[in-house]
């Protein structure tokens with residue numbers, strides 16, 4: 668293990684030794700099936716060797732969070748209130764944030780069956796396309812100004828304070844907010860908040876989304892690979908759009924495939940590449956844990972921030 672800046676830097680084989688045999692054995696065939704149906708390309712080896720030790724670490728933070736909450740309320744002489752444990756997951760567009768978020772939701776629910784684990788993505792807090800157009804920032808989707816950050820902060824504040832909260836829904840297929848559809852978050856014990864912007868410091872708010880986090884992750888990878896994953900996902904979106912005129916990608920799906928991919932590469936370069944370097948990567952060192960992936964999403968290295 669190397670000491671680096673404010674982090675312990677662990678190679679994958681050092682990290683995987685931290686798992687306990689008992690945890691690996693507890694995943695049943697059904698649960699493995701649930702993970703494979705989430706994404707059949709997820710390596711089960713990574714699940715056992717990387718993500719299970721991560722759940723173990725999250726349990727340590729959760730225990731400490733609860734002990735501190737108990738002691739603080741005792742100090743204040745007030746009744747202990749539910750205080751959900753909030754996990755943030757940041758990283759580039761298409762680096763695999765939502766896949767890790769959903770995987771952690773399955774693993775945490777399995778290993779801590781008494782806990783209610785919910786998950787949201789901040790995509791739902793993007794302004795609808797009509798509003799992005801009105802503001803002249805349609806080509807800046809995903810940049811800080813394209814999100815209703817105040818609404819996101821209010822949402823998380825509601826969750827933290829035990830009020831039911833409603834997250835608007837974004838559809839990658841429609842490429843827009845879906846009107847009048849919400850995900851309800853009500854009294855979770857653990858909430859996972861995933862999005863490119865969750866570690867950003869907004870310029871005009873007094874508090875940040877990350878002020879509410881009890882643990883944060885940044886998923887990292889070389890940009891050439893992230894771009895490749897973005898293009899693979901684009902290919903899958905094209906495949907599902909082919910026969911659906913309501914799909915944003917329908918027209919592109921009718922075109923010559925090479926032209927469609929040339930378009931997606933341009934979007935990557937103009938929008939997502941710029942966003943990554945200007946606004947997302949600079950937030951990496953705010954995370955408690957940085958997970959570095961390589962080819963085929965294999966996790967190679969983990970950086971754990973010192974306490």
Ligand SMILES: Nc1ncnc2c1ncn2[C@@H]1O[C@H](COP(=O)(O)OP(=O)(O)O)[C@@H](O)[C@H]1O
Pocket residue numbers: 706708709710758759760761762763764765766767896897899900963964
């Ligand atoms: N661990 C993984 N193993 C295999 N494929 C993955 C993994 N993580 C993500 N992917 C794939 O990479 C693409 C981007 O992942 P996604 O979770 O949608 O990223 P994000 O939420 O960061 O935009 C998707 O096509 C997804 O299926």
Ligand SMILES: CC(C)(COP(=O)(O)O)[C@@H](O)C(=O)NCCC(=O)O
Pocket residue numbers: 759760761764790808809862863934935938939
């Ligand atoms: C909606 C998003 C900002 C969110 O990113 P995600 O992390 O969900 O992939 C992104 O997928 C996006 O649409 N970016 C704008 C440019 C583009 O069409 O890729």
